[in-house]
Amino acid sequence: MEAVAIVGAAMTRIERERKADGYADLVYEATRAALDDAGMSIDQIDNVVTVSNDFFDGRTISSMAIMDACGSYDKNVTTVEGDGTFGAFFGLMRVLSGSYGTTLVCAHHKGSESQMPLITNAMFDPIYARMLGIEAITSSALQARAYMTKYGISEEQCALVSVKNHGNAFKNPVAQLPLELTVEKVMSSPYIADPIKLLDCCPISDGASAIILATEERAKKITDKPVWAKGVAHCSTAYHLGDHELHDVSALEEAAKKAYSMAGIKDPAKEIDLVELYDAFTYMEPLWLEGLGFCEQGGGGKLTESGKTAAAGELPVNVSGGCLSGNPVLAAGLNRMIECALQIRGDAGEHQVDGVKTALAHGINGPCGQSHCVWVLGGEK
């Protein structure tokens, strides 16, 4: 693959309810900040990819309402309906097409304005599943149970993820929900859908984010700290719950394998310095770490217990606080990439980890991680 770099990246503060800002205001804030981060003006952006979901926005063709805010007037602009990591993938392809020297990718979400269970219920099949009332939390609970039963992962091991990630959020000024927790506190929080308890769940959030991708030639003119896309892949699997076993994350394994092969990574545990993954629920962190090849199948609980995934550990995971500390859906995956980029640049401030050369960002789409997108980013081309 020809070299493509992230040359600008920014996200808004993640908050429970940003009443003073509409969608477009959030998108403008993120876009403006990404341009400032890159030292660019909007006329240096050759094309735009927006990321949104009409159900969340309560508006059909939701992207149309933010065309002004993302600076897309007189530009080729298109939309990805899915997580921001997938939007960024499309943005990368547009740069690789040779038609554009730079692509702006922006994503927005306001969970505060609608009712999350009703919207996530609508992702399920109207003939066979929707009238059963299933939605994101209950479907994830089915996956958590399948995974935890298969490999003997304990609720306490999952609780450790909540303690760690909410704790990490104290050092991230844009995180929504830093919390001082203990395993006992998480364990005594009420069950929403067993085995998922309140403190196993991400919060409802508002936020937006943006990145700017550029060809090598353009990137070198824009910044002296480009963050290179070393490898990226996404992979999808069954829609109907039950079509494959829910602890089976072969779509993630496949995406990781392809991304590692592009990036020339043979042993991810040795060669990747930091991970930002999509932890909408605590069980997802150990499960996705297994799928990403950082430990054997079923080893995610022990890996978490070992302390290796702590901010000061050998493999820091979600040093930002992760989705558990703020989950503006869709923007959340782009936030994982932005966190990796800031860490590689050495610009992560108080939560900077020393010596991050190569980092992995991960996003998901669909119920129980139907699709996964894996990015390997690095400071060296």
Next chain:
Amino acid sequence: MEDWRKDQEVLVMEGRIKVPYRWFAGEVGTRYLESLRDKGVFLGTRCPGCEKVYHIPRRHCPECFEECSQWVELGSSGTLESYTIVRRQHPQLSPLPVPYGYGIIRLEGADTGFLHLLGEFDDKELKVGDSVEAVFSDKREGNILDVKFFRPVKGVE
């Protein structure tokens, strides 16, 4: 604009999008749901390539990418592959009073699991691998709720 809004509550427009839809069950879905409604029999479809029996029935095998031409009658009981007990649910979504369950159930004769409700269980006893059976609704209308829920089969370990 910060000074202006210091002492102001931001206005909020309440709204609701009401759009009627007509989701067609199609030929496969209709045959399946009619069989549940009229005979209380679950049907699956078999892929001629990999011989996998899909339940819920599928017109195409996603793996072989061939038409699943053969219909198969399945049992009305099966194995619980996963479950959750719902303690809190949005009132508009809850098909049963909480607590109720969701299960991934693999019916006898099927090679895939499917999602349905769980009822009449002891939440301390329920576990993955349990045998469960369908309880049909008294009034069947040709939709997936013609099966009221699945419950553990008594006396079976």
